[in-house]
Amino acid sequence: MWILSGLCLISLVSAATVIELLGRIKLESDFDYVLVMKNRNFSLPEQIWNGSTLAKDIMERVHVPVLQLDEKVSYFLHNSLSRRLVSMVFLSSGNLEEHRGLLTALVLNLRHMTTSRVIFLIQSEASSEVAYKLFKDCWRKKLLNVMVLFKDYEVEERLYEPSLQAIAIFPDRLRDFHGYEMPVIIGGTSPRMIAYRNKKGQVVYEGTVGHFMMAFQQKYNVRFVQPLQGKNPLDFAPSMQTVAA
Structure with a gap:
């Protein structure tokens, strides 16, 4: 998109x-x-x-x-x-x-x-x-x-009406990602990052980092995806090891 x-x-x-x-x-x-x-x-x-x-x-x-x-x-x-x-x-x-x-x-x-x-x-x-x-x-x-x-451009006949609505020429593109799938690598340990599966089998991230991820996705209309996710999505390396890798 x-x-x-x-x-x-x-x-x-x-x-x-x-x-x-x-x-x-x-x-x-x-x-x-x-x-x-x-x-x-x-x-x-x-x-x-x-x-x-x-x-x-x-x-x-x-x-x-x-x-x-x-x-x-x-x-x-x-x-x-x-x-x-x-x-x-x-x-x-x-x-x-x-x-x-x-x-x-x-x-x-x-x-x-x-x-x-x-x-x-x-x-x-x-x-x-x-x-x-x-x-x-x-x-x-x-x-x-x-x-x-x-x-x-092709000339068209139009009847223009005055409008008080201001439209930005270059809107801030980083305020709304329109559902863009942003690749990320997740790392961390409990209690900062807690991962589990809910009743529907979906992976849920809780803890401080998990709540931050949820708030970020909601605010900027973006969805995090993990292209390098391991076989077990509930098992990931501590944050310092992830950064070093």
């Missing part, structure tokens, strides 16, 4: 669209700088950006510094710069294999910051298939807050 941002279709008719989006994101949750990434041989189309310099526009209108990198360069940003950033990644097409190096460099730049916000701008028409593949790849790379903006 995916807990990434849903598909977002916005026509990139000018740089103002992205600048406005960054401004809204900044109001929602402030950030200290923008990371812009694109392949070294990819130039932004003049008809889309009106010949303007993207980094200059962001710095002047959003009032944050801009760091520009390509697929050949990666830094451990977590150790040298603020963790409060928004990443903008430009893809010249929906063929993800052509941009594998760029995606790899992005993940290296965002080590220990994979919950930070990432915006992909794809210079192709909207495609649910491309978005699904990109979201799936981001999930495998542990990028949790992802938005996709395509070059164009």
Whole structure:
């Protein structure tokens, strides 16, 4: 089950669209700088950006510094710069294999910051298939807050009505895991961890650790699973031995 941002279709008719989006994101949750990434041989189309310099526009209108990198360069940003950033990644097409190096460099730049916000701008028409593949790849790379903006979308006639409901562009993905099965390794000894089977034959964990596990699963809507569970689920190693292993 995916807990990434849903598909977002916005026509990139000018740089103002992205600048406005960054401004809204900044109001929602402030950030200290923008990371812009694109392949070294990819130039932004003049008809889309009106010949303007993207980094200059962001710095002047959003009032944050801009760091520009390509697929050949990666830094451990977590150790040298603020963790409060928004990443903008430009893809010249929906063929993800052509941009594998760029995606790899992005993940290296965002080590220990994979919950930070990432915006992909794809210079192709909207495609649910491309978005699904990109979201799936981001999930495998542990990028949790992802938005996709395509070059164009099908125009529809709609009657809009004013609404006072505020919808977050990047909601907190770690507050609700939507029933995700999270792999864990359980260890401990009595009385901190007490395991037994109930009348239905289900394994129940009690004790301090058991109650913490139950409270955590209920609060964050997640379910713990043990991929490396032994033959006897009631028998597990003490916590220190488990950590050492």
